Amino acid sequence: MTARGRTVVVGAGMAAARLADELAASGSPVTVLGDEPHPPYNRILLSAVLEGTHDPDAIALPLHPDVDLRRDSRVVELHTADREVELADRSRVPYDALVLATGSIPTLPPVRGLVRLDGRLHERVHAFRSLEDCRRLGAAVPGARTAVVVGGGLLGLQVARALARRGLEVEVVEGGEHLLRSQVDAKAGAILARDLRRLGTSVYTGARATRLTDEGLVLDNGVLLPTDLVVLTAGGRPSTALARRAGLEVRRGVVVDHELRTSDPHVHAIGDCAQHRDQVTGFVPPAWEQAGLLARLLTGSTIRYDGARTVARLRATDLDVAVLGDPERTEGQVVEVTNPVVGSHRKLVVRDGVIVAATLVGDLSRIGLITQHYDRGTVLGPAEPGALLMADRPVQPAYLADDTEVCACAGVTAGRLRRCASLEEARASTRATTGCGGCADTVRSLLGTTTLEGVSP
Ligand SMILES: Cc1cc2nc3c(=O)[nH]c(=O)nc-3n(C[C@H](O)[C@H](O)[C@H](O)COP(=O)(O)OP(=O)(O)OC[C@H]3O[C@@H](n4cnc5c(N)ncnc54)[C@H](O)[C@@H]3O)c2cc1C
Numbered sequence: 001m002t003a004r005g006r007t008v009v010v011g012a013g014m015a016a017a018r019l020a021d022e023l024a025a026s027g028s029p030v031t032v033l034g035d036e037p038h039p040p041y042n043r044i045l046l047s048a049v050l051e052g053t054h055d056p057d058a059i060a061l062p063l064h065p066d067v068d069l070r071r072d073s074r075v076v077e078l079h080t081a082d083r084e085v086e087l088a089d090r091s092r093v094p095y096d097a098l099v100l101a102t103g104s105i106p107t108l109p110p111v112r113g114l115v116r117l118d119g120r121l122h123e124r125v126h127a128f129r130s131l132e133d134c135r136r137l138g139a140a141v142p143g144a145r146t147a148v149v150v151g152g153g154l155l156g157l158q159v160a161r162a163l164a165r166r167g168l169e170v171e172v173v174e175g176g177e178h179l180l181r182s183q184v185d186a187k188a189g190a191i192l193a194r195d196l197r198r199l200g201t202s203v204y205t206g207a208r209a210t211r212l213t214d215e216g217l218v219l220d221n222g223v224l225l226p227t228d229l230v231v232l233t234a235g236g237r238p239s240t241a242l243a244r245r246a247g248l249e250v251r252r253g254v255v256v257d258h259e260l261r262t263s264d265p266h267v268h269a270i271g272d273c274a275q276h277r278d279q280v281t282g283f284v285p286p287a288w289e290q291a292g293l294l295a296r297l298l299t300g301s302t303i304r305y306d307g308a309r310t311v312a313r314l315r316a317t318d319l320d321v322a323v324l325g326d327p328e329r330t331e332g333q334v335v336e337v338t339n340p341v342v343g344s345h346r347k348l349v350v351r352d353g354v355i356v357a358a359t360l361v362g363d364l365s366r367i368g369l370i371t372q373h374y375d376r377g378t379v380l381g382p383a384e385p386g387a388l389l390m391a392d393r394p395v396q397p398a399y400l401a402d403d404t405e406v407c408a409c410a411g412v413t414a415g416r417l418r419r420c421a422s423l424e425e426a427r428a429s430t431r432a433t434t435g436c437g438g439c440a441d442t443v444r445s446l447l448g449t450t451t452l453e454g455v456s457p
Pocket of ligand 1: 010011012013014015016033034035036043044045046047073074075076101102103104128129130154155158239242270271272273282283284285287312313314315436
C-alpha cells in the first residue's frame, strides 16, 4: 500500500531515515529536509568515530534510492493552512502529510566563559550531538592532553570512554549525586564511577562546573580542573520551536495522539521531538518504533501507538549498562544483587510476579532472558527473580524463545534472526545490529539455528 500523496519529513536524523526508507520501499513519495550537510547517520556510533574504531562513512544509515533527500535544507516555518514548509532560502515545499522529526537541542549548562562574545563556543569547548561536532572534537584531540566532560549521563560516559581510549586524561563532572542519575540508582551509579576510575578516568559527582577560565574549569566546591578540552553533554530538550510557532500543541515535546498525529491532522511528529501522553523519549528504540509504525499508518494501516517500551543500552567500550523501563520511578518489589568486588549491579522491579523494570550494570549475561520475561509479562514464581539475578552462567542464545526481542534498537526477535542465513541478510532485512550494536554477538549465534525453548538453560 502506498501513502496518499507526498510525505515531507523535517529533519534527516535517525527517526526520519527509518520512516523515509520504509515509505520509499513501499512506493510512496517522500521528501526529507535536513539541515545537516550529511546524509542520515547513526548518532549512537559518533563515540565510535571519535574513538577511531569507525570511519564516518561507515555510520551512514540505509536509505532507499527513491527518497528525495535534501541536505543543508533548514526549515524555518510551517505554513499549515497552505500545507507548505518554508526553507531558509525562502523557497517552499508542498506536502500532503508532514512529519516533524527534528530531534532534540543540547542544553548549554550555566557555566561562565563557555561562549565567546560572537556567540560561538570557546575554542576549548565542544558540543557532541552531530557529526560536525564529532569531527571538530576529533581534530582537537591530537593537540590535547586533558579533557573534562560536563555531564555524567549516557552521552557523557560514551564520550569520556572514547577520549580516554584516544589517550587523553579525562575527568567527568556530574552535578547530581551519582552517574547516570536519570536511569539508575545510587548503587549502580557508584559501580559505574568505580569502573571509570579503574579505567583511569576521574569522576566528580555532586559538583557543578561554574566558570571556565584560562587556568581551567572551576567547580562550585572550589576545585579547579586544568584542562585542554571541555565537552558538554549535560542533556537536551525536544526541538519544538517550529511546531510552537505554527500553533501546534506543544508541552515538553510536540504532543501526538495514538496515530502519532499532532493537533493538526496533516502533521505528525516522531522521535526525540514528540510527546505521547506524558512521555518524551530520547532513545533510538522508541524513535525507530514510532518511525516504523508511522510508515504503516501513512500507507493505510490501522494501528495504534500505545507508548514506548523503553530499553536503553550504553554503547561505550568497557562499560556495560542496560535499563529496561524506568526502574527508579516504577512501583513494585525490588530484587537486587550488588557485587562491588566484580563491579556488577543487577536489579529487577517486580509487580504481581511480573518484571516491570530492570537495571543491569557490569554484567549483561542475563539480558536476553530478562528481556524475554519483561516483554512477555511472564508471571514468575517467588524464587525466580532472585534465581535470575544470582545465576552467573550466561544464557546461551539457543534457549531464547522465538518472540524474545534481541535487538532492542530495531525491535528484532530471535525468531526473525533464526530465519536469516547470514549477518548481512540480518542487517539488510531486519536492521538488527545497526543501532547500538550491543546485540551483535547474540545475533551471530542465532543465525540459521532453531530454538531450544522448553529446555532449561
Ligand atoms: C552522541 C549521541 C549518542 C547517543 N547514544 C545513544 C545510545 O547509545 N542509545 C540510544 O538509544 N540513544 C542514543 N542517543 C540518542 C539518539 O541518537 C536519539 O534518540 C535519536 O537520534 C533520535 O532520533 P531523531 O530522528 O528524533 O533525532 P535526531 O537523530 O537528533 O535527528 C534530528 C535531525 O533534525 C535536524 N533538524 C532539526 N531542526 C531542523 C530544521 N528546522 N530543519 C531541518 N532539519 C532540522 C537535526 O539537525 C537532526 O539532524 C545518542 C545521541 C547522541 C547525540
